[in-house]
Structures are given as structure tokens and as C-alpha cells.
Amino acid sequence: MKGRFLALLLPPTAWLAVFLLLPTAVLAAAAFSADGLQALGRAETWLLFWRSFWIAAVSTAACLAVSYPVAYFIAGCAPKRRNLLLFLVVLPFWTNLLVRTYALKFCLDPLGWSDTGAVIFAIVQNFLPFMILPLYGSIEKLPRRLLEASQDLGASPARTFWKVTVPLTMPGIAAGCILVFIPVLGIFALPEFIHEPTRMIGGQINLYFMKLSNAKAGAALTLVLMTLTITLTWVYSRFKKSEGLV
């Protein structure tokens, strides 16, 4: 039994040690170099981080605002319709992000819409499914009787929504926000396609590696991005207790 367990445990662990932990260590070593530290000392770097951060935050908030009514509607549909709608929501996110972004660019360019607003619109359009799914998951589990109780006790629909529905679906809201916010922090092709000057941190990393051949500076920015996202996930997991890998 023990031998079998080790035989299962060792290969994936060894793989991750060589192709995840070791690369991270090398990345950190590269970041803590003269070039790396110099990049971190520049004000422009932190402006870029700040810009990426607020773009991701605004996009996540917009995603939430758009997704909540949609998830709420889907959860209230009859099972057959519900499955169809869920399928339609999920389908695009199985397809290539680059292709979807290009499709959007193809439509936005002739309209002449190319600014930071367009970038945020494109992010929201692309990442909606990440928000709708977890929201749907927790809205669907909402106990009807609590909503009825709230109304019976005289709360207005709006009050019931803010005081009962929203707090009870917080796990879905938090999961959706983290699923959108983290990948958005790291995007680089999307802003480049929609509006090149709205460069985010991913774009700068790309520049350091592919154009400026300053890998150390790129590594430093990547390490900060990595630390940021892992911290966020860690904080999130403090709130959400779960067992196993799911």
C-alpha cells in the first residue's frame, strides 16, 4: 500500500519540482540581480503595476455587475433551458482567447473604438464566463425559503437582495472575482490588440524579453506579479476552506 502510494506521489512531485519549483528559484535568482533590482527601482514599473491593478479591478467589478443578473436569470430557468444557457455561456471560453480577442478587434476597429475603455470592454467580454459560472453555482444553491422568509417578514425585494441574497452568494462572488482578477493581471496580447498604448505589466515583461533583451528586468517584474497573485490566492483560500484538489 505504502509502495503504491509513493509510486503515485513521486512522479508528479518530481515533475513539479523540476518544472515548477526550480524555474521559480531560477526566476527569483534572476530577479535579485543588478538589472532586476534596477527595474524594480523605477517609478514607471510601479505605475505599470498600478495601471494593471486598476484595470483588473475595474474589469472585475464590471464583470460582476454584468454577470450577476445573468447568473440569477439562468438559475431560475427550467432545467433544460438552464443547461442550454450554461452551455452557451461556457462555450466561448473553450475557444482561443487570442481568436476571441481578434474577433472583437475586427469589430471594434471599424468603429474607431480604441482606448483604455475598449481594453476594459474587451476584458469583460472575454472573461464573463469565469464570473458567471461560480456565481451561478452559488445562486443555484440559494435556499428559497430564506428569501420567502425575508419577504414574509416585510423586507422589500431590494432589501432582501442586499441583506439575504448577496451575503449568501458571497462564496460565488469571491470565487468569480479571483478567477477574473488574477488572469487579467497577467494579460499582454489583449491590450496590445485593442489599444497598444494601454500597456499592462504583461506587455512590459514581453518587451523586456523580446525587444529590450533585458531578461533580468523581465524576471523581476514576473516575480512581483507572481508574488502578488499567490498572495491574493492565499488570502482567498483563508476565507474558503476546502478539501482535496477541487
Place this chain on the structure above:
Amino acid sequence: MRKLLGSFTALVLAALYAPIVVMVLFSFNKSAYGIRWTGFTLDWYLKLAENATLHRELGNTLAIAAISTVASTVLGTMAALAARSAFRGKSLYTTLVTLPVMVPDIVLAIAMLSLFEALSVPLSLLTAAAAHTTFNLSYVAVVVSARLQGMDRSIELAAQDLGATPWHAFRKVTLPAILPGVLSGAVLAFTLSFDDFVITYFTTGPGNGTLPMRIYSMVRFAVTPEINAMSTVILAASLALIVAALKISRVPVAGGGR
């Protein structure tokens, strides 16, 4: 109220699909510029079919996807099976296995690139496949884990009590039970790999580009109906893969996405 919500949902779905529909439509447009419809043509697809570079890049895309799918399916399934037992340091292990899914893909790509550069490993299809294996391993582990959670372990233990060797019990009891999860994990891995741009972009060697990379460099140059045609082909391939995944199992609705 419900009517309003319904209309809003319809509007959101329209916003999700409209750009894709428009893009596909204009891959059949005669005019090479702008979005004015000037007549139906298959020229752009014929141009793709004649382009030898694209054939090679399609081959690269498929090779990276195939290698990383096989490796990550085996490793990811092992990781999920190991995570069933209780052991010291399990939460650390769980974090390690899910880490590649939790960081933005550019982080994983740059970390890999740094490793290969530090060890002077020349970038090639294999380095890209190794990088893909790392993130796919996580996705497969999560999908198989979901399947394992619904599984009754006593059957497996009964098989062993009745004298089956652990390997025999695994082959005859555990594997058939988790096979749908393993297969949908594999299809998910293949799809993610096929669609990936960021990881490949940083970890593949010169001259070993893939189709998504071709789209990236073409779009930066100019918007042409050829890109529409190529995007449509990639879209169709992804859709075929999803249909396959859904046929195998209904699990992965909440999986994926990159």
C-alpha cells in the same frame, strides 16, 4: 422583473457571440479590406491550404499538444490518486499541484524560459511541450480529482480483500471507474494546449511557431481576411474538441479556459 433579466441575458449572450459570428462571416468575404460585404469567396481558405509554413505550424501545434497531453494525463492522474490518501504535508502538496492553474500563464512561461536559459537548454518543441505539461498536469489532476470524489472507495478495497493485487485492483476497478474523468482531463489538456499562445510564445524555439503564434504576429502586422479564415479554422477545431469532451463525460463544464 424576470422578463427584464431574460432580455439582459439575451443581450449579454449576443455580445459574447456577435464578434465571433462577424469574424467568421468575413472570412468568406471577397474584399480584402474593411467590413464591407462584397461577395462570397473561399479564396482565403484556399490560400491557407496552400501555405506550407502554416502546415508546419499546424504540425508543431499538434505535436506540442499531443506530447503534453500524454505526459500530463499520466502525471495528473497519478497526482489526483495520490491526493486521496491522507499524509503529512498534504496541503502543501495540494498547493503545489494547483499552483500552475493559480498564477497567470505569463508567470509560468517566464519561469520556464528562465530555467531553460539558465541551463542553456536550446528552446524547441520539447521545451514548449514540457512547459505545457506543467500547466496541463494541474488541470488533469483537478478534473480527475472531481471524478474521484464521487467514487466509493470500498469497492476498490473489497477487490483487494478478495485477493486482487493492488495493480490488478487498479486496472479492473479504479481505472474503469475514473476513466471518463481521465479521458475528459486528456481532452481538456489537448484543447488548452492547442489554444495556448502565451506559454508557447515564450518557450518554443525559433522556427517552431504554432498557429496561435502566427495569428499574434499577423494581427500585429495588419488585419486581413486570411486571419479571419485561420481563426475560423482554429475555432472549429476547438469546438470539435469540446464536443468530443462532452461526449466522453459531462464533468468538465466548469473546467478550463485560458
